Amino acid sequence: MINANPTVEAHYEVLEAEWKSVDGSLDFERLVVPTGNSESPFHRWFHLKEAFSVDLLPVILKKLNFDGRGELRVLDCFAGGGTTLVSALEQSSETCVNATGIEQNPFLHHVSSTKVDALRAGSQLGQQLETAYKEVVHLCDSDASLVTQMPSLSTFSNEAYFPPHLLSSLLRIKAAIQRADTSVLTRNVLLTAAASCVESTSRLRRDGRALRYASERQPREPMEEFSARVQQMIEDAESARPTSGFGTVLRGDGRRPLLYVDESAKKDLIIFSPPYPNNIDYTEIYKTEAWYLDFYADAQQFRSQRFKTLRSHPSVRFSDEYEYESSSDAASVRELLAPILEAVPDDRYATGRKQLIKGYADDMLTLFRQCRRIISDSGRLVYVVGNSAHGSGDALFVIAADLIMARLAELANWHVDEISVARNLRRRITNSKFLRESVVTLSPV
Ligand SMILES: C[S@@+](CC[C@H](N)C(=O)[O-])C[C@H]1O[C@@H](n2cnc3c(N)ncnc32)[C@H](O)[C@@H]1O
Incomplete structure (x- = not known):
């Protein structure tokens, strides 16, 4: 068991003592991971390993006494697979929900916005899907010449990853969906189904950090996979309760919600x-699905996508400029980050690690400042975040995102109501009590 850097640990102790920190494992341990998502209608359309649970939002609403309200305006700045939005719209028989999401990844935006649009479309979508699906199967089985272009990402030409006959069938399914005479929504649902087969019909596996080659894996047959997924989608669409709520997922930068959300329309x-x-770089992890659906035309577009993401990874070298440096909070942010930056070992990763720490803090401060301007007086902000260990051996230190973000939120005029520790992470690596995942609640000051 490795001792994490003691100076950094002491810094976190002092920070944490400023707030109410509780053991939230009973409430949240199973909700900060995607428990129940692969069995729940609509949520199950694409399995996002990094999602939180379908049950998180209802539990939060109850805890905050927000359940049973006549109206609820919700915003998720990092919508991912759309868990918040789908859960919010599912509330809406009792409550009039207005749910907005922002997501930067083109494929995940496709998934979340398609789920939301499908949920709102009502049960007639089921019939439309059935008809379009039959046309796709017919086109794939027939001699129709379908234009199937291989994505230019080299991963697809690796025959060990993508056996050619399976890849050709996967590409034919996409081409048939694009040819089918159907509505935009139905096409988007079918494309989601096809993209959700990319991993299982290959020998690539997402292990949480990266895409890995799994030589032992038996890739599944694309049309069988696709058909099974479409059948689930038809079932979900047909049994959907009508929702009067409004939901939308915008493609864009969640760090700056004011670019998309009207400041006068406050959120609860x-x-x-x-x-x-x-x-973890989401652009990398979900790259095969994104290339399959033609979201990137070339390597340049793929690379520029990485620059649009939160500075939580060193996959690209972001600019070394930080807005906080020229703000009135510069000294406070420097004081917050100094012990952590000093703990970064002086090795070849040093520059990247320091940039990650500063860039992440900069992004979070911008985010909290912007969110502060769109929260209602009685509103709340809840974030779920995990802390991580960096470096190794004597040089191991923890980045306690839950506490760093809490302090940055204070600088942006939020009050930290509670840090609820949902679960401890991989305690066998280090004895740091700060290696954990938390649910933090803020209210506007
Ligand atoms: C932890 S995941 C969110 C998962 C989500 N809560 C769910 O249950 O599906 C974080 C998301 O932030 C997205 N993201 C990264 N940078 C972003 C940015 N600048 N603006 C908006 N979204 C971004 C990633 O693509 C990823 O989908």
Whole structure:
């Protein structure tokens, strides 16, 4: 068991003592991971490993005494697969919900906005899907010449990853969906179904950090996979309760919600789980689905997508400029980050790690400042975040995102109501009590 850097740990102790910190494992341990999502209608359309649970929002609404309200305006700045939005719209038989999401990744935006649009479309979508699906099967089985272009990402030409006959069938399914005579929504649902088969019909596996080659894996047959997924979608659409709520997912930068959300239309609840500062790059992890659906035309577009994401990973070298440096909070942010920056070992990763720490803090401060301007007086902001260990051996230190964000939120005029520790992470690596995932509640000051 490795001792984490003691100076950084002491810094976190002092910070944490300023707020109410509780053991939230009973309430939240199973809700900060996607418990129940792969069995729940609409949520199950694409399995996002990094999602939180379908049951998180109802529990939060209850805890905050927001359940049973006549009206609820919700914002998720990092919508991912759309868990918040779908859960919010499912509330809406009792409550008039207005749910907005922002998501930067083109594929995840496709998934979340399609789920939301489908949920709102009502049960007639089921019939439309059935008809379009039959046409797709017919086109794939027939001699129709379908234009199937191989994505230019080299991963697809690796025959060990993508056996050619399976890839060709996967590409034919996409081409048939594009050819089918159907509505935009139905096409988007079918494309979601096809994209959700990319991983299972290959020998690639997402292990949480990266896409890995799994040589032992038996890739599934694309049309069988696709058909099974479409059948689930038809079932979900047909059994959907009509929702009077409004929901939308915008493609854009969740760090700056004011670019998209009218400042006068205040929110009751802002809830999100940002990318954690743990080097995971969503652009990379969901790249095969995004290339399959033609969201990137070339390597340049793929690379520029990375620059649009939160500075939580070192996959690209972001500019070394930080807005907080020229703000009135510069000294407070420097004081907050100094012990952590000093703990960064002086090795070849040093520059990237320091940039990640400063960039993440900069992004979070911008986010909290902007969110502060759109929260209602009685509103709340809830964030779910995980802390991570960096470095190794004697040089190991923890980035406690829950506490760093709480302090930044204070600088942006939020009050930290509670830090609820949902679960401890991989305690066998280090004995740091700060290696954990938390649910933090803020209210406007
Ligand atoms: C932890 S996931 C959110 C998962 C979501 N809570 C769910 O249950 O599906 C974080 C998301 O933030 C997205 N993201 C990264 N940078 C972003 C940015 N600048 N603006 C908006 N979204 C961004 C990632 O693509 C990813 O989908």
